[in-house]
Amino acid sequence: MIKHIYISNFRSIVELEVEPRNLSALIGPNSTGKTNVLKAIDLVLGEGWTTKAKVARELFNDVAKPIVIEITITHPFVFTNYKGVVCRVFKVRLEMKMQPDFSCAVRMIDENGYEHYLNEDFKKFCHFIYIPSFRDLNAQMRVSNWTLLGKLMKVVYDNYVTYYGENEDALKDDFKKIMSKPKEFLEDDFDPSPTTVTFKKFSNCFKKYCIENSAGFASTLEPNLNIYNLNWFYKTLQISVKEKLSPKEFDSEEVGAGMQNLILISIFQTYAELMGGKVIFGIEEPEIFLYPQAQRSLYKCFQSLSEKTQIIYTTHNPNFVDAQRAYEIVMLQRHFENGTYKFEKSAFINEIEAEKQKFKIYSHFNTERNEIFFAKKILLVEGASDKILFTTLLNDKWEIDIDKLGISVIECGGKGGVIYFSGLCMAMGMDNFYAVWDADEDVEDKHSILSTLLKKGQGFELAPNLEVFLNSKIDELNLNPNANDKIKQAFDWATTVDLKIIPKEFDQIKLFFEPQKVEEIQANAQV
Secondary structure, three states, rough: OEEEEEEEEOOOOOEEOOOOOOOOEOOOOOOOOHHHHHHHHHHOOOOOOOOOOOOOOEEOOOOOOOOEEEEEEEEHHHHHHOOOEEEEEEEEEEEEEEOOOOOOEEEEEEOOOEEEEOOOHHHOOOOOOOOEEOHHHHOOOOOOOOOOHHHHHHHHHHHHHHHHHOOOOHHHHHHHHHHHHHHHHHHHOOOOOOOOOOHHHHHHHHHHHHHHHOOOOOHHHHOOOOOOOOOOOOHHHEEEEEOOOOEEEEEEOOOOOOHHHHHHHHHHHHHHHHOOOOOEEEEEEOOOOOOHHHHHHHHHHHHOOOOOOOOEEEEHHHHHHHHHHHHHEEEEEEEEEEEEEOOOOOOOOOHHHHHOOHHHHHHHHOOOOOOHOOEEEEEEEEOOHHHHHHHHHHHOOOOOOOOOOEEEEEEEHEEEEEEEEEEEEEHHHOOOOOEEOOOOOOOOOOOOHHHHHHHHOEEEOOOOOOHHHHHHHHHOOOOOOOOHHHHHHHHHHHHHHHHOOOOHHHHHHHHHHOOOOOHHHHHHOOO
């Protein structure tokens, strides 16, 4: 499995280090560089061989500097070099250069620091399969050397050859004898009528034209048509689908994209289970085409599979993250100049603490609050009145389009909730949040989180509460803090208030979110 990833000067990444778990979710707003992490791994560990032909200008963040990608693995790859020395490899390193000349080198590095050429055995030992978001579902479900289904069938075939004592010819001969009768049946000219097309007529006619058309060539072209492939007979595998509501069977390529994706994911799950953890998967947006319940079910399956294999995936979907497993989350952001970076989590975010806090986390989190892990910037507020007021001010009065800019306003369920979520954000290494709370509620803050936020300029205390605070700042305003329609009165005030009389104290909230202009978001989106 992968223990550590170091990436330098690759696409949006200036420099980045990631220590993935057996299950790792790469999350963050669009165009932060999540996909680039998977592409970097694929460049080093993927099935293709990285050569000079793969050196392209768009791969470089800065063409004047080399790309360096270094993967450290958890268990050593042991091999004997050409000198007969047993070597233990824990690391593989790729380096690409554009200047002064195109160059690309991938080397294994042993425990003594010596470099070795990458070999096929290492590729099998550290097997990485990349499933991109823009996947051709029909192509993936065909049996070929380049699809998951094809790879799985190839393993079946290779094991059959092994069972035959590595005598592949004997296997083919036995298969040919067994299949001779059904082959004769299928290839028989079952209707002698010249107007009825049969396989025999097709075969004879096709061969005749091939021979005629190849006249004058050095070798006569005489094709051999087989209904099954003796060289690799599992290539004839076809997947069909039968639905409960219909007696009909459908070819897998004929059903909808959602069903195709479920079939593809099922192949992935089967491959992961049967290969016994000998594979690392990089998956982009596993939620594609799946309805919410199916997304949650697949995420649970990921958790189960990760006990034996490694899955690193990107997602924009709250159903694919769990606050109780926050230690598996890698939160990425992107700076206009410094490129892709990650939030550095506190050591407090670990399995032991998560187990201790299990029920507290369960009571605090829901799908909406999971947006904390995906937003570019976050405003934490106590309740619904605060949420509707500040959402309206941001969107309508300050003209800050919170959806376009990736801003989430999260209702935390009281002052204690604000403390909890602020503390979580701090522990996750996040600096992209601002909190607003009331002063009148007496809640224990044993880690002084609120006072820390005030000092950092990331928090504001409404004394004693929202309604009384506004009444004290605006003449003739008389909001009732105990009204049954507090949400409506907060909304009405926010929609009708003149910009000139919005309390100056709210300027710091506005300024925290205002710098994220559309132009900067668009500039950051240039991968």
